[in-house]
Amino acid sequence: MTVDGTAAAAEVELLRRLRAFEGRPAAIAGRAKDPVNEPMIRHWCEAMGDTNPAYTGPEAIAPPTMLQAWTMGGLSGHTGRSTAYDELLALLDGAGCTSVVATDCEQEYLRPLRPGDTVTFDAVIESVSPRKTTKLGTGHFVTTRMDVHAGGELAGTHRFRILKYAPAARRPPSQPESAVKPQRPRPVINRDTQGFWDGIREHKLLIQRCTACATLRFPWLPGCNACSSPDWDTVEASGAGTVFSYVVMHHPPFPAFDPPYAVALVELAEGVRMISNIAGVPYDKVRIGLPVRLEFLRVDDTLELPVFRAEAG
Amino acid sequence: MNVGDALPPLEIPVTRTLIVAGAIASRDYQDVHHDAELAREKGSPDIFMNILTTNGLVGRYITDHLGPHAVLRKVAIRLGAPNYPGDTMTLTGTVTALDGDTAEIQVTGANRLGHHVTGTVTVTLGAGA
Structure with a gap:
C-alpha cells in the first residue's frame, strides 16, 4: 500500500471511531456550580455593556444569552461531563487536533432564569464531521446539544459546535524555514x-x-x-536568439527564487519569442538586443529548464 | 416594525478588556481568550473574543433596540473572522420575518477582517415596541 493509501485508510478508521460517539452523552446530570445569581448577572452585563433594566431589580431575569455561562466548569473543571465526551476529545487530541475553537451556538429560551434558580443540564454528542480543512487548520467539527433545566423545568436548549483542529502553518522547530529550500514550480x-x-x-x-x-x-x-x-x-530551434525585452523582478519575492533577477522575452532566430531566464550576466547587465544562446539548466532531480546564456562579446 | 426594516448599527470597540471581561464573565478560562502568548503558540496572532461574549453582544444589540419588554426566544450564531483586540465590530440587523408579535432578525457583526458573526435572532416584541 502506498503512503497516501495508508494515510487514507487511517483517516477512514479515525472517522469510524469518531462517528461511534454520535448519540452518546456529553454531560449527564450536570449541575451548575452556582445558582442563578445577581452578581454573575451584573458582571455579565458590565462586560457586555448591557444596561437592559430587565436584568436588574427585584423582578430581574438573567440575560437569556447567559444560558451556557451557568453550565461552564470554570477553573475547577466541568461537572457531569461524560467519559464519552472526554474520550472523544482525547481521540482527537491523539490525532493531532489539539486546538479548539467554537464555531456555532444555537440557543432557544423557553423560560427565563431568575436569581435563585438551580440549573442542571444534560447533553448529547449530536455529530462528528469528517476531516475538514479550514483557515485555522485541519480538524473535525463536534456538535453537542444540551438541555438546560431550572427547577425541574426545561429552561432552554443549547446546540454548540466546536472545531477540534491541528493548527496550520506551524513549522516543526527542528526545521526552520531557511533549511528547506522551496522547489521551483513544476x-x-x-x-x-x-x-x-x-x-x-x-x-x-x-x-x-x-x-x-x-x-x-x-x-x-x-x-x-x-x-x-x-x-x-x-x-x-537552433538555439540562437536575442533579448527582445526584459523585466527585473525585485518584489514580491517568490519562494525558490532569489530576487533581483531578470526575466527576459527572448526572440529565437526562427522568429518566435519565449520567456526565460538569462544566465551568465548579472541581472542589471541584461539589455534589449543582447545575443543569447540556448542551454539547459538542471534545476533539481526532476526538473530541467531551457534558459539562455549571454553570448560572449 | 416591518419585514425589510434595518436596525440602526451598533459599533462595539473590541478592546482587550472587553475580550477578557467577557471571557471571565462567561466563565470561559480558555487561554486563547486572555493570554496572548499562549494564543500565539496556538497559531493565533493575539487573544480573540469567545463565542459566549459574541452571543451576549448579539442579544444586547436586539434588546437595546427593542427595549426591556422584548423577550429573546432564539439566538443562533455562526462565527467567522475572529474579533482581535483593536478592531471594531459593527452589528447590523434586518427584520426578515414577522409573525404576530414575533420577529426574526438577521444579524451580522463585521470587523476589518470580514464577518465575525452571522446569525438569526427570534424575539417577541413587548408592549410599546
Whole structure:
C-alpha cells in the first residue's frame, strides 16, 4: 500500500471511531456550580455593556444569552461531563487536533432564569464531521446539544459546535524555514504541451509548426492562430536568439527564487519569442538586443529548464 | 416594525478588556481568550473574543433596540473572522420575518477582517415596541 493509501485508510478508521460517539452523552446530570445569581448577572452585563433594566431589580431575569455561562466548569473543571465526551476529545487530541475553537451556538429560551434558580443540564454528542480543512487548520467539527433545566423545568436548549483542529502553518522547530529550500514550480504538462517537455528531456527546444500554413508558434497551442488548423509538426530551434525585452523582478519575492533577477522575452532566430531566464550576466547587465544562446539548466532531480546564456562579446 | 426594516448599527470597540471581561464573565478560562502568548503558540496572532461574549453582544444589540419588554426566544450564531483586540465590530440587523408579535432578525457583526458573526435572532416584541 502506498503512503497516501495508508494515510487514507487511517483517516477512514479515525472517522469510524469518531462517528461511534454520535448519540452518546456529553454531560449527564450536570449541575451548575452556582445558582442563578445577581452578581454573575451584573458582571455579565458590565462586560457586555448591557444596561437592559430587565436584568436588574427585584423582578430581574438573567440575560437569556447567559444560558451556557451557568453550565461552564470554570477553573475547577466541568461537572457531569461524560467519559464519552472526554474520550472523544482525547481521540482527537491523539490525532493531532489539539486546538479548539467554537464555531456555532444555537440557543432557544423557553423560560427565563431568575436569581435563585438551580440549573442542571444534560447533553448529547449530536455529530462528528469528517476531516475538514479550514483557515485555522485541519480538524473535525463536534456538535453537542444540551438541555438546560431550572427547577425541574426545561429552561432552554443549547446546540454548540466546536472545531477540534491541528493548527496550520506551524513549522516543526527542528526545521526552520531557511533549511528547506522551496522547489521551483513544476510545469503543467498536458496533452497540448507534452511534446514540448519531451523535447526538453532530449535537450531539444521544439517549436510547433502548422502543417497547413507553415506558421511557427510558441508557446504550444492546440491549433494555429493564423489558419485555425489543428495539424502540426515541430522544428528544432537552433538555439540562437536575442533579448527582445526584459523585466527585473525585485518584489514580491517568490519562494525558490532569489530576487533581483531578470526575466527576459527572448526572440529565437526562427522568429518566435519565449520567456526565460538569462544566465551568465548579472541581472542589471541584461539589455534589449543582447545575443543569447540556448542551454539547459538542471534545476533539481526532476526538473530541467531551457534558459539562455549571454553570448560572449 | 416591518419585514425589510434595518436596525440602526451598533459599533462595539473590541478592546482587550472587553475580550477578557467577557471571557471571565462567561466563565470561559480558555487561554486563547486572555493570554496572548499562549494564543500565539496556538497559531493565533493575539487573544480573540469567545463565542459566549459574541452571543451576549448579539442579544444586547436586539434588546437595546427593542427595549426591556422584548423577550429573546432564539439566538443562533455562526462565527467567522475572529474579533482581535483593536478592531471594531459593527452589528447590523434586518427584520426578515414577522409573525404576530414575533420577529426574526438577521444579524451580522463585521470587523476589518470580514464577518465575525452571522446569525438569526427570534424575539417577541413587548408592549410599546
